[in-house]
Amino acid sequence: MEEVKSKLNYEALLWSIALPGFGQFLNKKIVKGIVLIFFEVIINVMSNFNLAILKSFNGNIYGAIEVTNFQWLMFYPCFYIYSLWDAFRDSNQDIDRLLFLPFAFSAYSVTVGLIYSQRLTIFGVLPGPVFLPMLFLIPGLIIGFTIRKIIRH
Secondary structure, three states, rough: OOOOOEEEEEEEEHHHHHHOOOHHOOOOOOOHHHHHOOOOHHHHHHHHHHHHHHHHHOHHHHHHHHHHHHHHOOHHHHHHHHHHHHHHHHHOOOOOOHHHHHHHHHHHHHHHHHHHOOOEEOOOOOOEEEEEEEHHHHHHHHHHHHHHHHOOO
């Protein structure tokens, strides 16, 4: 299979990292952007995610775990990474059809990281519900890019 070589536009992806829906606005997908921002707010508020982030970045991992509503936060990784992919895909034409794989596998692996975030330690340190899922992004990307490379050859 021949790889499509084009100049990729990352602006919408980067705005979506800041807040899901912003990249869709940039891509002139206004209704989709509003829907994504709405769900971002609902999931964020119901899961207490901002409070968990605040506590995590201030070194209070146990406090972050205590305030987190994991039933709601479990929606977040797939929602968030899909919104990134959607913004990126809509802002680029003729991209490799398999480029979704790193995004999809990242969504899965970050979710797994969230599942284990209350008890998995790394070198005796409990990263918690914010930092462990971030670390689990790395194997998701590696697996996704590896599978994409295998399929393309």
